[in-house]
Amino acid sequence: MPLARRERQITLVRDVTPDLPRVLADRQRLCQVLLNLARNAITYTPTGARIVSITLSRAPTNPDFLLLTVADTGIGIAPEDLDRIFERFYRTDASRARTSGGFGLGLAIVRDLVTAMGGSVRAESTPGEGSRFHVMLRIADGGRGRRAGG
Numbered sequence: 001m002p003l004a005r006r007e008r009q010i011t012l013v014r015d016v017t018p019d020l021p022r023v024l025a026d027r028q029r030l031c032q033v034l035l036n037l038a039r040n041a042i043t044y045t046p047t048g049a050r051i052v053s054i055t056l057s058r059a060p061t062n063p064d065f066l067l068l069t070v071a072d073t074g075i076g077i078a079p080e081d082l083d084r085i086f087e088r089f090y091r092t093d094a095s096r097a098r099t100s101g102g103f104g105l106g107l108a109i110v111r112d113l114v115t116a117m118g119g120s121v122r123a124e125s126t127p128g129e130g131s132r133f134h135v136m137l138r139i140a141d142g143g144r145g146r147r148a149g150g
Contacts, residue, residue: 004038004042004052008042008045008047009047009048010042010045010047010048010050010051011051011052012038012042012051012052012053012054013051013052013053013054014054014055015053015054015055015056015057016055016056016057017056017057017058020056020057020058020066021066021139021140022139022141023066023117023119023137023138023139024117024118024137024138024139024140025117025119025137026113026117029116029117030113030117032109032113033110033113033114033135034068034070036106036107036110037070037110037135038052038054038070039106040106040107040133041071041072041074042072044074044131045072045073045074045075045130046074046075050072051072051073052070052071052073053069053070053071053072054068054069055067055068055069055071056068056069059136063139064138064139065119065136065137065139066136066137066139067135067136067137068134068135068137069132069133069134069135070132070133070135071130071131071132071133072130072131072132073129073130074130074131075128075130076125076126076127076128076131077123077125077127078127079125082123085107085123086107086108086121086123087108088105088108107123110133110135114135114137117137117138118137118138119135119136119137120135120136121133121136122134
């Protein structure tokens with residue numbers, strides 16, 4: 001949040017459904033997934049009155065999963081790049097390495113960690129409007145009575 005607000009003048013919005021069950025996840029790795037996705041969203045959203053949102057709720061299409069979505073109002077990703085963004089070292093534009101840092105590993109790490117926790121990740125994007133990254137995480141204990149967080 002400090003990076004978003006202080007350095008980029010971006011509003012970070014959180015929307016977490018109350019009393020969600022726990023998921024089958026490693027807490028530290030799940031934090032790493034969330035940080036990688038949030039940092040990317042902040043980095044690729046232009047400075048100013050733009051928004052990055054993080055939501056967590058039951059997956060509407062599968063009650064055995066929670067859905068974590070990180071969405072931005074940034075530059076978006078071209079359709080031809082969407083299939084490759086989770087590959088190691090893949091960058092949609094090599095010139096971005098100089099301006100945003102990084103080596104093109106963040107999304108590959110997200111995919112590997114989420115898959116190792118029994119979940120899945122996908123992205124959708126509209127160039128010039130922003131991107132949405134959806135992480136599906138399996139609910140522990142059939143979703144009975146425990147809170148989200150691993």
